[in-house]
Amino acid sequence: MFEAKGLSRTFGDKVAVRDVSFSVPDGRMTGFVGGNGAGKTTTMRMIMGVLEPSAGEALWNRQPITAANRRSIGYMPEERGLYPKQPLIDQLVYLAQLRGVKASVARTRGLELLDRFGLAGRSKDKLEALSLGNQQRVQIAASVITDPSALILDEPFSGLDPQAVDSMVDLLREFTARGVPVLFSSHQLDLVERLCDGLVILARGEVVAEGRADDLRRRGRIRHRLVLDTDAGWLRDVAASLGINVVDIDGPVAVLELPSEPERSAAAADAVLRRAMERGRVREFHELVPQLADIYREVA
Numbered sequence: 001m002f003e004a005k006g007l008s009r010t011f012g013d014k015v016a017v018r019d020v021s022f023s024v025p026d027g028r029m030t031g032f033v034g035g036n037g038a039g040k041t042t043t044m045r046m047i048m049g050v051l052e053p054s055a056g057e058a059l060w061n062r063q064p065i066t067a068a069n070r071r072s073i074g075y076m077p078e079e080r081g082l083y084p085k086q087p088l089i090d091q092l093v094y095l096a097q098l099r100g101v102k103a104s105v106a107r108t109r110g111l112e113l114l115d116r117f118g119l120a121g122r123s124k125d126k127l128e129a130l131s132l133g134n135q136q137r138v139q140i141a142a143s144v145i146t147d148p149s150a151l152i153l154d155e156p157f158s159g160l161d162p163q164a165v166d167s168m169v170d171l172l173r174e175f176t177a178r179g180v181p182v183l184f185s186s187h188q189l190d191l192v193e194r195l196c197d198g199l200v201i202l203a204r205g206e207v208v209a210e211g212r213a214d215d216l217r218r219r220g221r222i223r224h225r226l227v228l229d230t231d232a233g234w235l236r237d238v239a240a241s242l243g244i245n246v247v248d249i250d251g252p253v254a255v256l257e258l259p260s261e262p263e264r265s266a267a268a269a270d271a272v273l274r275r276a277m278e279r280g281r282v283r284e285f286h287e288l289v290p291q292l293a294d295i296y297r298e299v300a
Ligand SMILES: Nc1ncnc2c1ncn2[C@@H]1O[C@H](COP(=O)(O)OP(=O)(O)OP(=O)(O)O)[C@@H](O)[C@H]1O
Pocket: 011, 014, 015, 016, 034, 035, 036, 037, 038, 039, 040, 041, 042, 043
């Protein structure tokens, strides 16, 4: 597990990151989201020691992170930093060797990774001869070739086609299945929704939501959709007595907010349903689980 604990960073008089705390538990795929300039890259750089924090620290298993811990992290920085004029496999082997992997092992792993990303036949090509999306695939290979004990990836999905996204998703899931904590930033909320068990949402340099994606979806009042055969306007008159809020009514379709506390919520749901069935047919009644995009809009 690694953590950010009260990390802050100023540039001149601009506060880029303010008192950011979150944890990335073992085996949890954690999405790091926030608009342009929210402070994601700056936070990742501080965790990796590329940038000194103005305050706060990064922790590794609850202890201050060390250089050795950082060497064991697979990091994909925003500035990608591979060598354009070197053959793919040579630079993968070189990078792995820098981190203590034997050349023969690194070569085998490198070729396997290139194969996974559809680049097996191009291992001797120079990086600059590849399209940007394919260069990105090599970046991914470079960040995992040392069999890291954690992954910190800055926008790893940007520029990838759907097939490469799927390969990347499979690869990351293999790491989390082995208990490796993974933090990755992304602007692609649909992808984060599909992939993440944990979320950290930054806005203007501060954490505005953090935790398990399911818990974040279910915090606050839960919305339900009720569809009747006839106009649902009567719900407005009985809402207060049933302990619910009417969010919207459009003819026979109502969106209702139930209390967040589970027992009161269940009681209110029963009461609404009973009342509705007394008045006629109920076509639909179900919970509306918010999408990540809804949560994001609400907090950011
Ligand atoms: N070296 C620097 N010097 C001055 N300001 C900086 C520096 N690095 C980052 N900033 C500022 O800090 C803020 C946070 O930037 P950061 O790159 O961390 O955001 P981000 O969330 O990664 O954004 P994006 O999604 O656009 O990549 C921005 O206002 C940025 O201009």
